[in-house]
Amino acid sequence: MAFKLNRDNVCARKAWSSHVLLDNVSKSFDKVKAVSGLTLVVEKGEFFSLLGPSGCGKTTTLRLIGGLDRPDEGAITIGNEVVVGEGVWVPPEKRGVGIVFQDYALFPHLTVFKNIAFGLKGCSPKELKQKVMELLEMVGLPHMAHKYPHELSGGERQRITLARSLAPSPKVMLLDEPFSSLDADLRDELRHETKWILKEKGTTTILVTHEQEEALSLSDRVGVLNNGKLEQVGTPDEIYHKPRSRFVADFVGKADFVHGWIEGSLVICDLGMFPLNGDIPDEVRDVELMIRTDDVDFTVEPGGNTVVIEAQFLGAQILYKLLLPDGKAIHSIKPSTKIIPVGSRVKIKVDTKHIVVFRK
Amino acid sequence: MDSTARIMRAVANLTRSWYLRCGHWLQGLPVSPLLIAAVVMLPVGVVSSALLTPTRQIWIHLWDTLLPEMLSNTFVLLPGVGVGTFLLGTGLAWLMVAYRFPGQTVLNWLLVLPMAVPTYVLGFVYMATFDFAGPVQSILRQWFGQNIWFPEIRSGGGAILVMVLVLYPYVYLLAKAGFYEQSGATFEEVRVLGYSRAESFFRIALPLARPSIVAGLTLAMMEALTDFATVRFFNFPTLSDGVIRIWHGMMDLRAASELSGLLVIFVLLIILFGRSLRGRSRYYQLGGKVLGIPPVNLRGWKRWFATSTCSLVVAVAFALPVMQLFHWALIEITRTPAEAISVYLGLTFNSLLLSVLAAGFATAIAMILANGVRLSEGRVARTAAHLATMGYAIPGAVIAVGILVPLSTLDHTINDLLQSWWGITIGLIFTGSVVGLTYAYVVRFMAVAYNSVESSLEKITPNITMAARTLGASPWKLLWRIHLPLVGPGMFVGASLVFVDVMKELPITVMLRPFGYDTLAVWVWQMAAESIWAGASLPALIIVIAGLLPVILLIGAATPKRSK
Ligand SMILES: Nc1ncnc2c1ncn2[C@@H]1O[C@H](COP(=O)(O)OP(=O)(O)O)[C@@H](O)[C@H]1O
Ligand SMILES: [Mg+2]
Numbered sequence: 036m037a038f039k040l041n042r043d044n045v046c047a048r049k050a051w052s053s054h055v056l057l058d059n060v061s062k063s064f065d066k067v068k069a070v071s072g073l074t075l076v077v078e079k080g081e082f083f084s085l086l087g088p089s090g091c092g093k094t095t096t097l098r099l100i101g102g103l104d105r106p107d108e109g110a111i112t113i114g115n116e117v118v119v120g121e122g123v124w125v126p127p128e129k130r131g132v133g134i135v136f137q138d139y140a141l142f143p144h145l146t147v148f149k150n151i152a153f154g155l156k157g158c159s160p161k162e163l164k165q166k167v168m169e170l171l172e173m174v175g176l177p178h179m180a181h182k183y184p185h186e187l188s189g190g191e192r193q194r195i196t197l198a199r200s201l202a203p204s205p206k207v208m209l210l211d212e213p214f215s216s217l218d219a220d221l222r223d224e225l226r227h228e229t230k231w232i233l234k235e236k237g238t239t240t241i242l243v244t245h246e247q248e249e250a251l252s253l254s255d256r257v258g259v260l261n262n263g264k265l266e267q268v269g270t271p272d273e274i275y276h277k278p279r280s281r282f283v284a285d286f287v288g289k290a291d292f293v294h295g296w297i298e299g300s301l302v303i304c305d306l307g308m309f310p311l312n313g314d315i316p317d318e319v320r321d322v323e324l325m326i327r328t329d330d331v332d333f334t335v336e337p338g339g340n341t342v343v344i345e346a347q348f349l350g351a352q353i354l355y356k357l358l359l360p361d362g363k364a365i366h367s368i369k370p371s372t373k374i375i376p377v378g379s380r381v382k383i384k385v386d387t388k389h390i391v392v393f394r395k
Numbered sequence: 396m397d398s399t400a401r402i403m404r405a406v407a408n409l410t411r412s413w414y415l416r417c418g419h420w421l422q423g424l425p426v427s428p429l430l431i432a433a434v435v436m437l438p439v440g441v442v443s444s445a446l447l448t449p450t451r452q453i454w455i456h457l458w459d460t461l462l463p464e465m466l467s468n469t470f471v472l473l474p475g476v477g478v479g480t481f482l483l484g485t486g487l488a489w490l491m492v493a494y495r496f497p498g499q500t501v502l503n504w505l506l507v508l509p510m511a512v513p514t515y516v517l518g519f520v521y522m523a524t525f526d527f528a529g530p531v532q533s534i535l536r537q538w539f540g541q542n543i544w545f546p547e548i549r550s551g552g553g554a555i556l557v558m559v560l561v562l563y564p565y566v567y568l569l570a571k572a573g574f575y576e577q578s579g580a581t582f583e584e585v586r587v588l589g590y591s592r593a594e595s596f597f598r599i600a601l602p603l604a605r606p607s608i609v610a611g612l613t614l615a616m617m618e619a620l621t622d623f624a625t626v627r628f629f630n631f632p633t634l635s636d637g638v639i640r641i642w643h644g645m646m647d648l649r650a651a652s653e654l655s656g657l658l659v660i661f662v663l664l665i666i667l668f669g670r671s672l673r674g675r676s677r678y679y680q681l682g683g684k685v686l687g688i689p690p691v692n693l694r695g696w697k698r699w700f701a702t703s704t705c706s707l708v709v710a711v712a713f714a715l716p717v718m719q720l721f722h723w724a725l726i727e728i729t730r731t732p733a734e735a736i737s738v739y740l741g742l743t744f745n746s747l748l749l750s751v752l753a754a755g756f757a758t759a760i761a762m763i764l765a766n767g768v769r770l771s772e773g774r775v776a777r778t779a780a781h782l783a784t785m786g787y788a789i790p791g792a793v794i795a796v797g798i799l800v801p802l803s804t805l806d807h808t809i810n811d812l813l814q815s816w817w818g819i820t821i822g823l824i825f826t827g828s829v830v831g832l833t834y835a836y837v838v839r840f841m842a843v844a845y846n847s848v849e850s851s852l853e854k855i856t857p858n859i860t861m862a863a864r865t866l867g868a869s870p871w872k873l874l875w876r877i878h879l880p881l882v883g884p885g886m887f888v889g890a891s892l893v894f895v896d897v898m899k900e901l902p903i904t905v906m907l908r909p910f911g912y913d914t915l916a917v918w919v920w921q922m923a924a925e926s927i928w929a930g931a932s933l934p935a936l937i938i939v940i941a942g943l944l945p946v947i948l949l950i951g952a953a954t955p956k957r958s959k
Binding site for chain 2: 143
């Protein structure tokens with residue numbers, strides 16, 4: 036059920052707005068297929084995320100775009116220029132691409148100022164100083180110019196790395212899990228700061244991450260990678276509510292899967308009957324329904340056939356585990372303003388708008 | 396025009412496919428590390444194979460002459476130096492780490508200085524001072540009459556004393572590091588359990604520092620094994636001395652290499668000793684801040700006792716001998732006519748030339764090796780690097796013999812061929828030339844260069860290179876602005892360490908030098924052997940001063956900063 040763009044379609048879109056285009060790109064290391072048959076269009080000024088579990092080929096994809104590795108097959112276009120494929124090879128220093136690495140890779144022997152100035156070419160010393168100071172202001176660290184990387188905290192390093200890669204004004208910015216080594220508070224702040232800096236500059240950005248929350252909250256569109264293949268591309272809303280595959284449904288957001296079957300235009304399961312929306316081939320009868328925890332609601336009713344067996348306090352919300360009459364369990368998330376005690380008998384209501392059906 | 400282009404393209408394609416196929420074929424085989432390891436291990440292989448194919452007459456002859464004495468001396472020297480450096484090094488280290496007393500910060504690094512003095516230099520100074528004709532015995536005779544008893548300095552005891560005084564800093568430095576790395580919490584826990592400070596030392600601190608201490612002991616014993624000059628001064632010939640005597644006395648390369656093979660067995664014994672003492676466990680306390688053992692202030696007479704003990708060691712192992720050298724050197728300079736001073740300039744030049752050559756080659760090869768290991772990231776490459784850096788454990792005399800054998804074979808082959816083809820004789824090209832010397836130095840000191848280069852190369856993560864490239868750096872800019880500044884200091888440190896080691900190195904130089912080619916070290920040895928102390932003093936002083944350079948570097952690197 037992998038997402039597939041056909042080539043004509045890709046080329047048609049390329050003509051008007053595409054900025055980074057991967058056409059059927061593959062890369063193997065020894066026996067491992069790190070990336071296979073990846074086709075992807077990222078539009079100009081877009082903030083795009085590649086989301087997937089560790090080892091699914093995210094870093095490899097970024098390295099291919101940046102020119103740090105060569106694909107075994109396929110082509111990559113940046114702007115209007117083919118950078119690799121069809122016998123063409125543009126080295127990384129000529130691609131106009133900025134990269135923020137997972138480990139930052141600041142130059143340890145250069146000051147913050149010289150790190151940022153490294154990529155600025157052909158400026159007079161005065162211009163250079165002005166540009167570097169502008170960048171430092173932008174990332175909110177104007178007084179750090181003369182420190183060395185080892186004197187900075189994790190968050191400061193991340194900001195300086197961003198400033199350094201923005202210095203040559205790249206057309207495309209690649210971010211490889213840049214926030215993963217920061218603590219929670221700082222991470223949230225930096226994510227949004229980074230996004231707005233890049234949006235303001237109009238830089239096309241590809242962020243790589245294994246945290247769905249990060250991808251969903253920052254991106255215009257998200258691509259979900261699994262085993263080197265693109266499972267689905269869509270807006271955060273589409274990815275969350277209309278997963279195209281069981282993998283995406285599992286990986287993004289919290290959901291329960293219940294067994295059901297199809298009767299005409301209805302799906303039937305232990306929770307009731309729902310109208311079938313979407314296209315399921317005729318011959319399929321046994322299906323699996325994905326139900327998001329936030330689509331399950333319940334009310335306390337002494338005669339209800341469902342029991343609250345666990346309540347996990349998450350701060351603003353509470354995650355309940357409910358025992359259905361047939362012995363299966365399902366989760367539901369509700370605001371923590373009202374607490375329903377464990378052991379209560381309740382009645383379930385499921386919001387059918389977002390139920391997704393997968394063939395078994 | 397068109398056809399030329401087509402041919403060019405065909406050739407290009409052919410080269411490419413050939414390169415790809417070969418690349419594929421060689422893939423996973425780290426070529427340069429393996430090659431370097433093979434070249435470096437060749438001398439050891441030569442002597443080991445000589446031992447495996449012993450010649451009966453040689454061993455019978457050896458057994459009838461030198462061998463029993465050399466064997467028993469070696470068996471006395473190694474444990475003697477081991478126990479001595481252990482007691483002195485570990486004791487001083489514990490004093491420094493666990494207590495506070497006056498003058499400590501200065502003494503802390505003064506105690507490392509004896510490392511700058513080669514054993515043969517301290518050896519001849521002690522011999523000159525304490526010998527029958529020396530100042531100490533003369534004065535004693537003046538005061539107490541002719542029959543006053545004095546221990547014989549030219550003995551095993553004398554040799555061991557001198558070596559312990561020069562080699563204890565290895566144990567001292569490593570033991571200190573071992574003590575510093577311990578968590579103060581463990582130590583205090585034991586005290587809370589009701590043990591005194593002294594008991595805690597034996598129960599906790601010493602066992603935890605054991606791996607470091609043993610590493611220091613191993614290094615000290617290897618140094619003792621490679622020495623031949625000191626033991627010869629002190630009439631206590633060991634196996635190293637035997638190899639050189641056989642080569643110089645009988646020019647018998649076969650006998651020299653079989654005896655060298657026996658020395659390799661001693662090296663293995665030292666390594667085994669280290670392994671077994673270090674035990675199977677790796678005592679690393681992970682996590683948490685290393686606060687170190689909390690030091691206590693010494694009070695009363697103990698304060699001054701600690702200060703004077705440390706001062707005494709510095710005095711007898713470094714300060715007094717160096718002052719004595721200065722004294723002799725002054726005499727020598729004032730009484731030598733100006734034109735005779737040029738002898739010393741020549742010696743210095745020869746030493747500098749060899750040191751620079753060896754330092755340059757060793758560092759360059761270490762760089763290639765480290766790069767190869769980094770690129771392949773495989774087990775094979777790492778093993779190759781281990782083998783290529785084994786030389787520091789092999790006595791200089793063994794390496795020299797191991798190089799003489801293949802080089803003289805090569806020379807004779809070349810000569811025979813030229814003789815039979817054109818009837819000319821060109822003499823020996825490689826044997827007894829700077830080529831052989833440099834080869835031997837590189838083999839012996841590869842580890843020194845490699846460790847420095849490798850640790851600095853670690854600073855360049857692949858992403859640093861990539862970051863610079865995506866920022867638009869050309870290969871030149873990458874090399875000049877990123878790679879060289881990052882590795883340069885490490886290469887420089889490695890090169891200067893090798894430089895000084897070569898300057899001090901005696902056995903290899905004595906065995907492989909071109910005929911009549913004298914260096915500072917060789918001159919010291921020859922003069923001291925003739926009891927011409929003043930003549931030996933000036934070059935000895937130059938060597939000691941050069942030797943201070945790495946010691947100062949070491950002090951900087953080995954002094955752990957206590958977290959506040
Ligand atoms: N240089 C390499 N050599 C061998 N295998 C590699 C290399 N780089 C990546 N891989 C393999 O390719 C797969 C994808 O890796 P990567 O792109 O780094 O994943 P991610 O960044 O999503 O965690 C993994 O199985 C990894 O082991
Ligand atoms: Mg990664």
